[in-house]
Amino acid sequence: MGRHSIAKKRRNPSVYVVSALAPAAVFLAVKADTSAIRVVVEEEPVAAPAPAPVEEQTVPCCVEIVAAPSSGPGPARLIDDGVADVEPASLVSASRWRVVSRTLPAGVAPETGLQVRTILTARSISAVFPEINNIGGVRQDALRWHPDGLALDVMIPNPTSQAGIALGNQIVAYVMANAERFGIQDAIWRGAYYTPGGAKAGGYGHYDHVHVTTTGGGYPDGDEVYFR
Structure with missing residues (x-):
């Protein structure tokens, strides 16, 4: 136990x-x-696998313009490359291309005896105002401006109508805006005398044409080219 x-x-x-x-x-x-x-x-932490490198799109080196045929259904292709930050090629619709020359052709003013700045002014007025069909140049006068090829008479169609007055006003404004390039000395229209420094109103006549005077610049030798 x-x-x-x-x-x-x-x-x-x-x-x-x-x-x-x-x-x-x-x-x-x-x-x-x-x-x-x-x-x-x-x-x-386990590192994530590196992403696959993105292949950079290379940009071609040149410009190619292919005009669309007039009967073709698709638009023309415009390729503008060769620059680093260029937009992707875009499609543009184009059936024809027009090249505009900056050279001013002779206008309606007879240019014999005119000096170069006067010719430039006359051609520019003809290009900008195609409704003008008559510009006077060299003529006999008591003052030297017209005989020396320094002045133009820009004849205004229907000069007393509202449209005619407005056209004359536009021509005066145009030559004054380009006074330095044209070598403008003065302009006269509907009794007012205009210069690059200002205007005087009253008593100067010229109700049917705009009178324009330039500083001349010498007589042409035949090799001049006038640009817009």
């Missing part, structure tokens, strides 16, 4: 040991698990 009691007593510490070791095992397991989690969290 005593042995049985002793044996029973000897089994109790084992239970206590197991009971004591069980939380430790759990603690170690949890600790091991948290260590594993910490390792995963603290791992360096």
Whole structure:
């Protein structure tokens, strides 16, 4: 009976040991698990693969203009390349191309005896105001302006009508706006005297034409080219 009691007593510490070791095992397991989690969290992030390089579109070197045929369904192609920051080629509709020359052809004024600035003024008025069909130049006069090729008489169609008066006003405004280029000395229209420095009204006549005087610039030698 005593042995049985002793044996029973000897089994109790084992239970206590197991009971004591069980939380430790759990603690170690949890600790091991948290260590594993910490390792995963603290791992360096995996770098994403580098994107494939984008191939830069090269720009051709030149300009090509292809006019569309008159009966073709598609528009013409305009390719304007050769510059770094150029827009992509765009389509434009074009059935014909027109080149405008900056050279001024002879106008309605007879140019014999006129000086170069007077010729430039006469040709420019003819180009800008095609309704003018008569411009006088060199003629005999008591004053030197017309005989010396320095003056023009721009004849106004229907000069007393509203349209005629408006046309004369436009011509005066045009030559004054270009006074430096044309070498304008003065203009006279409907009793008013105009200069690059201002205007005076009253008593100057010229109700049927605009009188324009230039500073001349010398007589032409035949090799001059006049530009707009």
